[in-house]
Amino acid sequence: MAMNEAQISTVPRRVTVLGSTGSVGCSTVDLLLRDQDSFTVEALTAGSNVALLLKQALALRPAFVALADPAGRDELEAGLAGTGIQFAVGPQAVIEAAERPADWVMAAIVGAAGLSPTLAAIRRGAIVAIANKECLVCAGDLVMAETQRSGATLLPVDSEHSAIYQVFDFDRRDGIERITLTASGGPFREADLMRMRQVTPAEAVAHPNWDMGAKISVDSATMMNKGLELIEAHYLFALPESRIDVLVHPQSVIHSMVSYIDGSVLAQLGTPDMRTPIAYALGWPRRIATPAARLDLAALSRLTFEQPDPQRFPALRLARAALQSGGGAPTILNAANEVAVQHFLDRRIGFLDIADIVEETLSDIDGGRMTSLAEILELDRRSRERASNLVERCVAR
């Protein structure tokens, strides 16, 4: 996590938001709109939501906007007519947005679709705020090697990793014993397996504490999200899986903790509002103000903790095993999970089928050692194909 002094001191900071129309993207745009003297916008990108991308572009006046879905081209062109804002469509346009000269890039595309754009920002040595945990899960070795090579700075955006980053003594790592990722436990923390078998997509995306995109909400409900975060933490903090704990903390107030060898435990606390970790990355190394609700511990009165249940939440075990296996296993895990979650959201498979499909894909596909982006993308493709076949078998049953 190198620091580039020139980038740090640039005011206003020039920023790009990849995935600006999503949940993290909108929170980032909200912060940018509140402080237009401190930030100028180089580029915004979306998948297919032209209407929201146009609204954001007209408010923030970026130099460039990109839309991954070429079908929205005419609408985008009409909406930008006379503004002087350049635009392009297609997946390559999103990469082009990441390559443009912003000091700071928010990587908030969901899924492995964010890998190539995020890598493009890393490769030119930008400060990259990583929300897109899937790109670290499916290509962690490559992402970290490219970060090292280019001198880019990676800043975590996940609230848990942001918390750890804020209390992790990078200069004296030998003092660190372990880290603990806290987990809300999701909407089915107390549900039995019978109930979990019947949950609907609407129930799964209704997270008790956080307002997030559909995919991460389902991941939180299966606890695969914590599994992905475990792999993300392994890469961001260079710790083995055995030194990363997961603890269920339903109030989501303690965002995560670092345990030191003298018995001290340092944590970062706050109300569950993504604008706090996003602001930490956006202003870094300075602090910037946010309207997030302030923590009132007396009103909360108690914080509770419990161990995750491996029987009802097998996804966490699968992610740990994939990290232990190494090589392409996390790539397979991530791809199969993305496929299964989408089919669950489309009401084609049940909630408990998600982890089964991930587990079977992992046992069917041999990952091997991944060294290049091309190899990773090919493994991702093969894993998606296998997971899709397993979904069809599941649907036919």
Ligand SMILES: NC(=O)c1ccc[n+]([C@@H]2O[C@H](COP(=O)([O-])OP(=O)(O)OC[C@H]3O[C@@H](n4cnc5c(N)ncnc54)[C@H](OP(=O)(O)O)[C@@H]3O)[C@@H](O)[C@H]2O)c1
């Ligand atoms: N939401 C949270 O509170 C939260 C917290 C921590 C970490 N994260 C992580 O942050 C990432 C984003 O999550 P989110 O909840 O913000 O997701 P989201 O609401 O679903 O937004 C995803 C963004 O990615 C864009 N997108 C989707 N597919 C794309 C593609 N193929 N090519 C280019 N852009 C594409 C979407 O565009 P459209 O709007 O046009 O579809 C949208 O801008 C995920 O990796 C998630 O795990 C999220």
